[in-house]
Amino acid sequence: xxxxxxxxxxxxxxxxxxxxxxxxxxxxxxxxxxxxxxxxxxxxxxxxxxxxxxxxxxxxxxxxxxxxxxxxxxxxxxxxxxxxxxxxxxxxxxxxxxxxxxxxxxxxxxxxxxxxxxxxxxxxxxxxxxxxxxxxxxxxxxxxxxxxxxxxxxxxxxxxxxxx
Amino acid sequence: xxxxxxxxxxxxxxxxxxxxxxxxxxxxxxxxxxxxxxxxxxxxxxxxxxxxxxxxxxxxxxxxxxxxxxxxxxxxxxxxxxxxxxxxxxxxxxxxxxxxxxxxxxxxxxxxxxxxx
Amino acid sequence: xxxxxxxxxxxxxxxxxxxxxxxxxxxxxxxxxxxxxxxxxxxxxxxxxxxxxxxxxxxxxxxxxxxxxxxxxxxxxxxxxxxxxxxxxxxxxxxxxxxxxxxxxxxxxxxxxxxxxxxxxxxxxxxxxxxxxxxxxxxxxxxxxxxxxxxxxxxxxxxxxxxxxxxxxxxxxxxxxxxxxxxxxxxxxxxxxxxxxxxxxxxxxxxxxxxxxxxxxxxxxxxxxxxxxxxxxxxxxxxxxxxxxxxxxxxxxxxxxxxxxxxxxxxxxxxxxxxxxxxxxxxxxxxxxxxxxxxxxxxxxxxxxxxxxxxxxxxxxxxxxxxxxxxxxxxxxxxxxxxxxxxxxxxxxxxxxxxxxxxxxxxxxxxxxxxxxxxxxxxxxxxxxxxxxxxxxxxxxxxxxxxxxxxxxxxxxxxxxxxxxxxxxxxxxxxxxxxxxxxxxxxxxxxxxxxxxxxxxxxxxxxxxxxxxxxxxxxxxxxxx
Numbered sequence: 090x091x092x093x094x095x096x097x098x099x100x101x102x103x104x105x106x107x108x109x110x111x112x113x114x115x116x117x118x119x120x121x122x123x124x125x126x127x128x129x130x131x132x133x134x135x136x137x138x139x140x141x142x143x144x145x146x147x148x149x150x151x152x153x154x155x156x157x158x159x160x161x162x163x164x165x166x167x168x169x170x171x172x173x174x175x176x177x178x179x180x181x182x183x184x185x186x187x188x189x190x191x192x193x194x195x196x197x198x199x200x201x202x203x204x205x206x207x208x209x210x211x212x213x214x215x216x217x218x219x220x221x222x223x224x225x226x227x228x229x230x231x232x233x234x235x236x237x238x239x240x241x242x243x244x245x246x247x248x249x250x251x252x253x
Numbered sequence: 254x255x256x257x258x259x260x261x262x263x264x265x266x267x268x269x270x271x272x273x274x275x276x277x278x279x280x281x282x283x284x285x286x287x288x289x290x291x292x293x294x295x296x297x298x299x300x301x302x303x304x305x306x307x308x309x310x311x312x313x314x315x316x317x318x319x320x321x322x323x324x325x326x327x328x329x330x331x332x333x334x335x336x337x338x339x340x341x342x343x344x345x346x347x348x349x350x351x352x353x354x355x356x357x358x359x360x361x362x363x364x365x366x367x368x369x370x
Numbered sequence: 371x372x373x374x375x376x377x378x379x380x381x382x383x384x385x386x387x388x389x390x391x392x393x394x395x396x397x398x399x400x401x402x403x404x405x406x407x408x409x410x411x412x413x414x415x416x417x418x419x420x421x422x423x424x425x426x427x428x429x430x431x432x433x434x435x436x437x438x439x440x441x442x443x444x445x446x447x448x449x450x451x452x453x454x455x456x457x458x459x460x461x462x463x464x465x466x467x468x469x470x471x472x473x474x475x476x477x478x479x480x481x482x483x484x485x486x487x488x489x490x491x492x493x494x495x496x497x498x499x500x501x502x503x504x505x506x507x508x509x510x511x512x513x514x515x516x517x518x519x520x521x522x523x524x525x526x527x528x529x530x531x532x533x534x535x536x537x538x539x540x541x542x543x544x545x546x547x548x549x550x551x552x553x554x555x556x557x558x559x560x561x562x563x564x565x566x567x568x569x570x571x572x573x574x575x576x577x578x579x580x581x582x583x584x585x586x587x588x589x590x591x592x593x594x595x596x597x598x599x600x601x602x603x604x605x606x607x608x609x610x611x612x613x614x615x616x617x618x619x620x621x622x623x624x625x626x627x628x629x630x631x632x633x634x635x636x637x638x639x640x641x642x643x644x645x646x647x648x649x650x651x652x653x654x655x656x657x658x659x660x661x662x663x664x665x666x667x668x669x670x671x672x673x674x675x676x677x678x679x680x681x682x683x684x685x686x687x688x689x690x691x692x693x694x695x696x697x698x699x700x701x702x703x704x705x706x707x708x709x710x711x712x713x714x715x716x717x718x719x720x721x722x723x724x725x726x727x728x729x730x731x732x733x734x735x736x737x738x739x740x741x742x743x744x745x746x747x748x749x750x751x752x753x754x755x756x757x758x759x760x761x762x763x764x765x766x767x768x769x770x771x772x773x774x775x776x777x778x779x780x781x782x783x784x785x786x787x788x789x790x791x792x793x794x795x796x797x798x799x800x801x802x803x804x805x806x807x808x809x810x811x812x813x814x815x816x817x818x819x820x821x822x823x824x825x826x827x828x829x830x831x832x833x834x835x836x837x838x839x840x841x842x843x844x845x846x847x848x849x850x851x
Contacts, residue, residue, distance in 0.1 A: 135257060145327050153320040160316045163308035194576065201573040206554075216338075219331035223343040224373060225435050228381070229502045230346065232490055233328070234353040235388055236506045239483050241321045241357040242395065243513030245366050246473050247528075248310055248317070250520075342373060356392055363399050 103129030127151040138210040314366040377434040380441045390416040391482040398475020413478040421453040437557040440495040443844040448492035455616040456485040461819035462711040463608035484510040488620035497556040515605040527604025534597045542584025548577025561632040588621025592651040602670035611710030614673045651678030656783040686767035693845025694763035701756045708745035708823030719810040730803025735810045739798040746791040756831040
């Protein structure tokens, strides 16, 4: 068991990073803060003893997706990078709506009777994952390949136009 | 979970070390700035024009192809861990999965996403 | 869990669709660009083959891979619906695709991949499969919507769709995760005993609200419809036709399956939200359609309203409701794609989507005008064309449950809808054609698409019994209450 304090610290850092992503005016800085937020989520997975997911989170999100976003930003034409993320006109309204939604969810969470599962996390979670992925969940697994294929083809179709 | 304690301590030490070094250096170093010292590269060329230029699309294309195969690796890993327990069936499943993505690679190749020009 | 190879046999239509999508992509790579025109023929032939193959599965009622995927008459019915829509769109899209400078083969491959996503969505028996199918469909549509990158409107529509689609997916996923958290299973059929009225906790209800919002976006129910007019207008018209009809039906298929199979016990809670949603969808969709001057925007709002009518079937919470919903969905496919097909032809010829440019179409191209008129009448629900019977059963289904007011709202709004549909008819039949307007030549494949829609709209209007019985039987076997 990890002390709840660790969770609260990690959650706090993640939220601060997420707020920075939204509020900073330099898109590159936003992208870098996004990596911090991704790592925070990865640590949360670790606390939940989902090590494989944590590794995936770091490799795919903090690694590949962050790079892709930075390249995407560098690719777009714009004036000054220091003022590239200025679409913050609805900060007040957006903040209020988010707070309202959060208040609703928190109220619901507090009022809910939770059925807590005390069973230990299986030791070989990756093995179990593989058994499910290649056993019962074979259809979503193969459809995921189709999804990746379509995403790749689509991104190339769109990006190619930019090149010419 | 305990094995991650060492990792956490390492992280904290690394962070603290970096901060301490900078603070101490800031306190003890002599401060005599000159234009020469403040230039971006003390021993190099001055930058010409704005530094934030539009990147080549090829960077993006590579990152994209990389991402797709990164995700594929994620799927490969659990399969590889359990490989000896699985029969021929799981092997065929994985071959189909990889086959579908190889079509994607072929497409990327043919469409010139892997070329630098 | 041991995999039964026989389970794959029941999924042959899905597997064949996947192979077709990949095959088209490969053909597009291998064949030189000048010969790429044959790909449209290949697409249609392949889809028709799968359509015929699907007949083998009418009497199946199986749960595959321990409930991950379900092949029952409901799934088979929706397979037919998506394949029919894909075939007609592929036929009608040929002229548009020929105007593209490149990526012609990919267009059809993506069209087929989207169809695959829809079929998975309709057949999914668990939440993971459902979500993957949904994403496959949504991501494919993002690419298709932004296909005309040279046109700013199309790119804008693509960006809007990717952002709003991602957001709605996130909301839906949050709802799904809450439902999963409370039931401990992702298999829809296994949830029923764990989701009882007495055990409903506040957070679970919040999860259901998120599910309604997420699915509401996919079927573009008010107030989650804001994306549809802009995206329908900006997207290439064949894509709009497919998006308005098939993706909506796919979202609906999953919506109905999750709510009627997993959450029937909680019906007293969600029914209120869905009833309100349905009523405002019908009212707002029809009222905003009136002032539209662009035919694609008008059809977009009309399709919002149609989503409202179709949701009557869910609100009714009965086998009659499900049957009427299925019946109306399939007629909506023919009527809406027919109307859009005419819009494609007119756009290709005159370059305009404005209703005023349809002026005098009946004199220059009487066939196109006739198809448009009958399809619009079917959407409005005027006898003897097809839409009347299905709307009648939808209204019947809610009246049977004592919601006479809702049926009344539906009937009132149907009358309102006649007005804006007839604006187009008036322009076509009473307006005078432009002086330089020439008869619009229609290619053979588009003609086939138009004839299919026309014949379906008339035939099922005059003689609806076989299809109606079929839909009702499917509805009864799916939800026998």
